[in-house]
Amino acid sequence: MSSLHDDLLSRRADYPVLERKTYLASHTLGAMHRGTRERLAEFTDLWAEQGVVAWETWAPFVERVADLVGSLVGAPPGTTVMRQNVADLLGDLVVSLDWTGPRNRVVTSALEWPGSLHTWSQIGRLGGEAVLVPGEPDGISFDVQRMVDAIDERTLVVECSHVLFRTSTIVDLAPIIEKARAVGALAVVDGYQAAGTLPVDVVALGCDVYLGGSVKYLSGGPGNGWMHVSPSLVDRLEPVTTGWFGQVAPFAFDPENAYAPGIRRFAGGTPGVPAAFAAEPAYAALAEIGMARVRERSQSMTQPLLEAALERGFTVRSPQEPSQRGGHVTIDPGDSARVHDALIARGTVVDHRPGVGIRVSPHFYNTLDEALGVLDDMAEVLAAG
Ligand SMILES: Cc1ncc(COP(=O)(O)O)c(C=O)c1O
Known part of the structure; x- marks a missing residue:
């Protein structure tokens, strides 16, 4: 039929x-997409046959794959970076901000991904303070208005999921992002459970940061965290854990820190090339569909x-x-x-x-x-x- x-x-x-x-x-x-096996063979063939010269293919490939996964959440080319996972990306984002001033709070919900809550539980060590909006008694959602009310001039970051991982609840992000913008806080959205199953347009959402990974509906496998940062913000962020790929000229091996312009400043150290090869066929299939x-x-x-x-x-x-x-x-x-x-x-x-x-x-x-x-x-x- x-x-x-x-x-x-x-x-x-x-x-x-x-x-x-x-x-x-x-x-x-x-x-797993069956193309993953072939792509990984391509990766190993390049390594086996070209040795270090393979980087000439690998490095631009990783950037192309970052743009491809970004396109699946509506991110314009050149605004998405790939790293190992959400914990790594969120950590780098956190240390790119100054938590020591009067604006030192993160507002988040108790229903967030535990890995992110663990990061926020340590924010006091950087001078910050976490404000947790509790879940409703049914455990299915949290009160969005309560989160909106908790956001004020002391808020540096608002972080919440687009879709809650336990219950699949879509969070009404618009009022949260609107309030964050109104008070000058950064709106950070964990889109892990949304990417690959919901149409997402990070530009229309108006958030500052939209991040996630690929092991779920994107079928990209482990090692493929990704993060979009709004181009209007990214050059004001100065990560502490910058690696050589996050530098303006990685192959100059300059000991002086000089951040790359744009999203590449979050690239960190040596990229996870095999992971990007593994993910590409599944991303391409979703982009086609x-x-x-x-x-x-x-x-x-x-x-x-x-x-x-x-x-x-x-x-x-x-x-x-x-x-x-x-x-x-x-x-x-x-x-x-x-x-x-x-x-x-x-x-x-x-x-x-x-x-x-x-x-x-x-x-x-x-x-x-x-x-x-x-x-x-x-x-x-x-x-x-
Ligand atoms: C909403 C959400 N965020 C983050 C993660 C994973 O974080 P990480 O990439 O750090 O493993 C998951 C699930 O694994 C998730 O459901």
């Missing part, structure tokens, strides 16, 4: 894990999944309104940790987050049957006791 999304389903063969598993875990590790279509396909499966889960009496810990939800649905059928382990043993790949339940993310390459089949599996495991 033909469907509206046959062109997307014809891409299933590009993602080998789909032949072996019912794969519904793209919110945590997107399926277009994020609006990925989103349409995702919603055509997540909404029936959510409704069917509720019909079965399972608890859903994600927003029920599709426009407020990202690419996964968090379902608690009861006894979630055990159910999760049994699903994995059956070849149905999802994941479990303590306190919320099982996260299920039909991505553009999944079928509705795969998504709904998870609920049958959950019910069978529960019935078997």
Whole structure:
């Protein structure tokens, strides 16, 4: 039977894990694109055959890949840098700011990615202070107005996720960014759970920094963190942990610090070349498809999944309104940790987050049957006791 999304389903063969598993875990590790293997072979061939001369290909390649991943969140060319991961990028951003003055606060939410909360928990050592907006009792969201109210002239940075990682809640960023701008604070958005599943336009959002990584819906694999910084801001930031690639002339080996203009000042030390080679085919596939279509396909499966889960009496810990939800649905059928382990043993790949339940993310390459089949599996495991 033909469907509206046959062109997307014809891409299933590009993602080998789909032949072996019912794969519904793209919110945590997107399926590997088969082109990754070839690209990595290209990387090793260059190394084997050209030795150090390979850098002439590698260095511009990493910058091209940064632009490609940036384009998937609407970042103009030359405004995105790649580093190992979010912790690394956020850390570098933090130390590029002066936390010792009267404007020394970061406003964030308790529902952020723990790695970022760990960084903020140490901000006192730089002279800063963290203000944490608590989660609502349902654990699904935080009160955006409360965050807006917490932002004032003492705020240096506001940091929050575009999509919350446990529950897939889309955060209404507009009032937060507007208030940050009004008081002169920097708006930093963690777009990890949005990139690759939502259409994002960092320019229209008006945030100062939008960062994330690639192991999730982008299918780029580990080692591919990325960060867009608004061109109007970037040259005023002076990272402490600058590396030689962040210098105006890396190959001059000048001991005097001279930041590269623009986003390259955040490049750090030697770039993760193999990671960029690994990621490129999956980024290119998403760029070809277009994020609006990925989103349409995702919603055509997540909404029936959510409704069917509720019909079965399972608890859903994600927003029920599709426009407020990202690419996964968090379902608690009861006894979630055990159910999760049994699903994995059956070849149905999802994941479990303590306190919320099982996260299920039909991505553009999944079928509705795969998504709904998870609920049958959950019910069978529960019935078997
Ligand atoms: C919202 C969010 N931010 C950050 C991360 C990861 O951070 P890092 O790249 O430092 O591992 C994740 C998940 O792994 C996430 O869901």
